[in-house]
Amino acid sequence: MSPDIEIELHKKYPKILGYINEDGSYRTRLWGFQCGDGWHQLIDTLCASIQARAEATGVEVQVTQVKEKFGALRFYIQGGDDHIAGMIDLGEELSSKICEVCGKPGQKKNTQGWLITRCDAHTPT
Numbered sequence: 001m002s003p004d005i006e007i008e009l010h011k012k013y014p015k016i017l018g019y020i021n022e023d024g025s026y027r028t029r030l031w032g033f034q035c036g037d038g039w040h041q042l043i044d045t046l047c048a049s050i051q052a053r054a055e056a057t058g059v060e061v062q063v064t065q066v067k068e069k070f071g072a073l074r075f076y077i078q079g080g081d082d083h084i085a086g087m088i089d090l091g092e093e094l095s096s097k098i099c100e101v102c103g104k105p106g107q108k109k110n111t112q113g114w115l116i117t118r119c120d121a122h123t124p125t
């Protein structure tokens with residue numbers, strides 16, 4: 001994911017993502033979002049929901065890894081509760097209907113043995 005988007009997400013959700021500052025200071029357990037920019041809004045919404053739940057309940061949750069696997073989002077945390085686990089299940093399920101490149105509606109496709117989620121315009125030929 002583009003570095004400017006990653007910094008923006010850390011600024012918005014420091015409670016669950018930790019922080020990375022432009023001056024080089026940091027405290028985070030998450031080293032990059034290993035997926036395309038097309039899932040930016042999905043991840044933003046998921047982080048907003050998780051951080052709101054954490055603030056409302058006091059439950060501790062830290063995001064430890066975010067990546068693409070088999071064409072879908074994988075979102076790993078430490079801590080959390082069943083409510084947050086349900087949010088993540090929904091987000092991971094939704095990712096297989098959103099183009100990972102541009103964020104438009106897409107579907108899971110098998111390209112030379114690799115599963116990817118793309119719109120028609122971003123499907124490799």
Ligand SMILES: [Zn+2]
Nearest residue numbers: 099102119122
């Ligand atoms: Zn696309």
